Structures are given as C-alpha cells and as structure tokens.
Amino acid sequence: MSFKFAHNNFNVVDLEKSMNFYEEALGFKEAHRLEGPGFTLVYLSDGGKTPHELELTWLHDRKEPYNLGENEFHLAVYADDFEAAHKKHKEMGCICYENEAMGIYFISDPDNYWIEILPEKK
Numbered sequence: 001m002s003f004k005f006a007h008n009n010f011n012v013v014d015l016e017k018s019m020n021f022y023e024e025a026l027g028f029k030e031a032h033r034l035e036g037p038g039f040t041l042v043y044l045s046d047g048g049k050t051p052h053e054l055e056l057t058w059l060h061d062r063k064e065p066y067n068l069g070e071n072e073f074h075l076a077v078y079a080d081d082f083e084a085a086h087k088k089h090k091e092m093g094c095i096c097y098e099n100e101a102m103g104i105y106f107i108s109d110p111d112n113y114w115i116e117i118l119p120e121k122k
Contacts (some may be wrong), residue, residue, distance in 0.1 A: 007043060007053040008075055010113050011066050015040060015058040017110045025094060025107060026077060026115070028054060046077075068112055076116035085117055 012018040022028040022044055031045035031053060038061060044054040054075065079085035082103075089095050089107050096108040106114045 005052055007055045009055040009057055010075075010109070010111065011057045011059065011062075012109075012111050013058075013062055013065060014110060015042065015056060018056050019044070021094075021109050022054070022056075025089060025092060025109075066111060071112065071114060074106065074114040074116050076118055078118050078120040080120045082117070082119040089117070 010018075019030065019042060026046075028044040028046055031043045033043065034041040038059065040058045040060070042056045042058070044056065046052070086095075086105060089105070092107075094107040094109075096106050096114060098105040104116055104118055106116050108114050
C-alpha cells in the first residue's frame with residue numbers, strides 16, 4: 001500500500017477574489033471544478049509543473065471569515081525567479097512575513113492563509 005499527495009484545501013469566503021489572487025500572485029489557474037448544493041470546489045493547478053492542486057472550497061452561504069486559529073500551517077511553493085517574485089508580491093502588498101536569514105518570505109491570501117515562497121532548489 002502506498003499514498004501520494006492529491007491536493008490541499010483552503011475554504012474561502014469570496015471565490016472570485018481568491019481565484020484572482022492566486023492567478024496574479026502565483027500563476028495558478030483553474031484546472032477543474034465541482035458544483036454541489038450550496039458549495040463550489042475549484043481546483044487550481046500550477047500548469048502541470050507538479051500534479052499537486054490547491055482546492056478552494058466556497059460555501060455559498062458563508063459570509064464571515066474563517067477562524068484560522070494561530071494559523072500555524074501554510075502552503076509552500078518554489079519560485080524559479082525568487083527576486084522577481086519578491087518584487088511582484090511587494091508591489092501587490094501581500095507579503096506578511098520575511099525571514100531574510102533563511103532566504104524565504106510568506107504572502108497571505110484574501111482569507112489570510114499563508115503561502116511560503118522559497119527559492120527554487122538548484
């Protein structure tokens with residue numbers, strides 16, 4: 001028996017705003033979606049660079065922000081041009097934490113989920 005990663009899930013309050021953020025900030029685009037009674041699941045892809053997807057769950061009746069607790073979890077992605085990514089995210093105003101000693105930083109999405117930006121491994 002073996003397992004492999006399929007996707008991560010973030011629940012979002014405003015699906016379009018979140019989709020626009022992920023496309024602008026990271027280039028992630030909709031791969032497929034599932035509509036159900038009172039919910040929409042949108043799976044974002046990195047364009048086939050990896051098989052991993054980010055599932056955005058929108059509960060149609062949800063209006064209030066999600067309680068992320070201490071927000072001690074995050075998604076991590078590699079940037080092939082770390083300096084250009086940092087410049088873009090700084091211009092977008094979405095950098096929420098930088099650790100220059102480690103050479104990484106984090107951005108936050110419209111629902112305050114954190115995404116770690118790493119320089120691509122060489």
